[in-house]
Amino acid sequence: MAEIGEEWGANGQGGTTELPSLQDVQHWTGVIGQAQQMMLEHMAEAMAQAPADLALPPVPSPLFADPDKLADQQSDLIKASLGLFAELLEGKPGSEAASDRRFKAEQWRASPIFGVIADAYLLLCEAWLKGIDAIEGLEPRQREQLKFAVRALQDAMAPSNFALTNPLVLERIFETRGENLLRGLEHLLADLGKGQLTHVDREAFELGRNIAATPGKVIHETPLYQLIHYAPVTETVMETPLLIFPPWINRFYILDLNPKNSFIRWAVEQGLSVFVVSWKSADESMAEVTMDDYVVRGQVDAIDTVRDLLGVDRVHTIGYCVAGTALSMTLAWLAARGEAGKVASATFFTAQVDFSDAGDLNLFVDDEQLGLIDALTQASGVLDGRYMAATFNLLRGRDLIWNYVVQNYLLGEDYPAFDLLYWNGDTTNLPAKWHRAYLRDLYRDNKLVEPGALSVDGVPIDLRRIDTPAYVQAGREDHIAPCRSVWKLTEQLSGPVRFVLAGSGHIAGVVNPPSAGKYQYWTSDQPADSLEAFEAVAKETKGSWWPDWRAWVGAMTPATVPVKGARIPGKGKLQAIEDAPGRYVRTR
Incomplete structure (x- = not known):
């Protein structure tokens, strides 16, 4: 100091202090x-736009x-x-x-x-x-x-x-x-x-150029999603393709940030035929969209589209976060209809189905919060993505809010060029009807683990009917989907399950390429009836869990086919609509 x-101008000895010069006074006055x-x-601008009546929050009763x-x-x-x-x-x-x-x-x-x-x-x-x-x-x-x-x-x-x-x-x-x-x-x-905290220099990135840039084509489009088929880079590919469902509360390119940490590019390099769903950010035309749409007219439709395009009976699937929750519903829906064979395996990234121990997010789900969503979305039927972004930032306020208050507002530093922060600020709007039902039925009332308590398109959902082989990944420091909560998914499935506990949290625990040499993961071939029992016997492996997943999925369906015809994006019965990453990811 x-x-x-x-x-x-202090002399350090408790003596007199020099008066500032006229130039100093003029400068600081300016x-x-x-x-x-x-x-x-x-x-003045904010007051002109403010509503006439601002209600004060209720004051709680005294406590002793x-x-x-x-x-x-x-x-x-x-x-x-x-x-x-x-x-x-x-x-x-x-x-x-x-x-x-x-x-x-x-x-x-x-x-x-x-x-x-x-x-x-x-x-x-x-x-x-x-x-x-x-x-x-x-x-x-x-x-x-x-x-x-x-x-x-x-x-x-x-x-x-x-x-x-x-x-x-x-x-x-x-x-x-x-x-x-x-x-x-x-x-x-x-x-x-x-109305949003800035974390990053948004001019430093351009979709399709230096972020979300893995080559591919949009080959199918509905009012709800676009389906991207990525260009193979190997002479042969696994016969059973991979279909990835990212969460629709965020942009899909969390799995395709840059070539060094892109799970999508890595999977392509591993000889997989990779398809990814890019969900549309909600607008007023989607006000009536519900979970039925995301499951049947979203995930099931994409599964059938890929199967028909490539002429295969089944696909490998990945569901990340909320899309993993929906994937569990999709699997139960298919099982109830006798169509479980369409899915060869299901991988869940930080996904929850039992919300009884869902962490701090549960604290935001009560009648007052549901009423707030109604108030925010009454006119359009769409929840502004900035509301969800603020909620997730609040869960880690020290790191995602106040750290940037100091850096951006007090120190006046330039914004960094950081792809993950760019993605974090690229918000998506949500259909309010669906979002309210999701919070009420899953977070608040925990109905998904009650057999038959929820139905999708008229079909009762019972997770116990799922016998599809599953790979369940959790993050040890995950604050959005706590590992204790993710573990509960393993207790609902009837088929073989491989549980993997990754170091770090909701994002870094997933987006951790082998080349980075970071973190670690834990696995066990011994049965365990609780997360604590798993941790007691699990083996720690340094680095990324991605190769473990690739070995697991490869052992299940080792057959390969040459890269020709429909294995090349746009060369099969579905013509290319546009280059990846497509229009939907750019829709605000």
């Missing part, structure tokens, strides 16, 4: 004036704490506070905060005051959460909701999020003479205008 002291003008202009627990916690807080004072006397404040990524920079310990601020903040955070445990009369779900809300508030109140309590920001202010704050304010006002 020497630079700050010099800029302020910075403040420009910032005020930008904020006033934005506020267990006095004995509260007394113990207050005693612990006092002891911890004395420990902070001892650290200050010993000249090593911030030692506790150093383990927190927000306070790792050396500047937090270069000046005692910032180290104390960081340690005191973490101390209070711990005390607040303990205080929730002392509250009487809360149901378990209410307690978890309150803890989530408090953690979100804590993340928002972190001293790293404010210019005057973040030494890195103060340094940048004096280094740039306040220009970083103006750049940051420009970023902030632009984000407020479009």
Whole structure:
């Protein structure tokens, strides 16, 4: 913090402080004036567009704490506070905060005051959460909701999020003479205008050029999806093709970001005939779309289209996240109709069917949230994708919100060119009728695991009828589909199951190419009746699980065929409509 002291003109000995020059006064007056003008202009525009009546949220009833627990916690807080004072006397404040990524920079310990601020903040955070445990009369779900809300508030109140309590920001202010704050304010006002936090330089990417660029053709199109067939790069391919269903709450190219980490390109290079569904972002014409459409007129239609095109009896399938949930319904629907043989295998990426232990997302599903969706979508019947993006960002607010508040708004840094963040900000709209039913029937009421509780196109769904071989992948640190919840899928299926627990989370646990040499995965050939039992006997393997999956699917259907005719996109009975990645992925 020497630079700050010099800029302020302090002599470091408690003496006099030099007055700023006229030029300095003019400069900082101009910075403040420009910032005020930008904020006033934005506020005037926002007020002109604001609704006339803004309802205040309901105030909860008063709650009371267990006095004995509260007394113990207050005693612990006092002891911890004395420990902070001892650290200050010993000249090593911030030692506790150093383990927190927000306070790792050396500047937090270069000046005692910032180290104390960081340690005191973490101390209070711990005390607040303990205080929730002392509250009487809360149901378990209410307690978890309150803890989530408090953690979100804590993340928002972190001293790293404010210019005057973040030494890195103060340094940048004096280094740039306040220009970083103006750049940051420009970023902030632009984000407020479009209603979405910006994570990445969106001009750095172009679909089909340096992202979603694996060569292929769109060979089939419906009002719900486009079907992409990717160009083979090997002389022969596996006879049984691979059909991938990505989640329709995101763009499909999470599996085709760039050539180095593209699962789609890797699968093509492994000698597979690869087809991918690209779902259409919902518009008003899709207001009445339901799960029946995504299952029957989506997944089943795509399965039949690929089978007919290539003249094969069955296909391998992959369902990612919500598309994996739908894939389980598809398999049960086919089984009920005596058509299970159309699918040779089903691979599930971080997919859930039993939502009793679905993590923090469950905290967002109640009558108030369902009512909010109704209010947001009453006019169009479509849920704006920015709502879902904000919800997922809130689940990891520290990393996906406040980290970028500091980088973008306070430090005023340029946006990075990062393909994953580009994808994360490329939101899709959802049919509100379907989304509301999904949250109500699956997350809230957990009906999918009740045989016959749900029907698709008039066919009762019973997951126990699925005997298709399954490969179930879960992410060990997944915050969207917790591995404990994904494991429950294995308990519903009647056929052979290979469960793989991958290192990392919902995205990195899936998008982990072998060439990267990152993370690890766990497998076991021994039967296990719980995730804990699996972990007790599982073997750890370094690196990507993709080769394990390729060996599994290859052993099931080893036959290959030459690449000719319909194996080449657009050369069979289905002519090419356009080049991949197609129009639907560009539809906003």
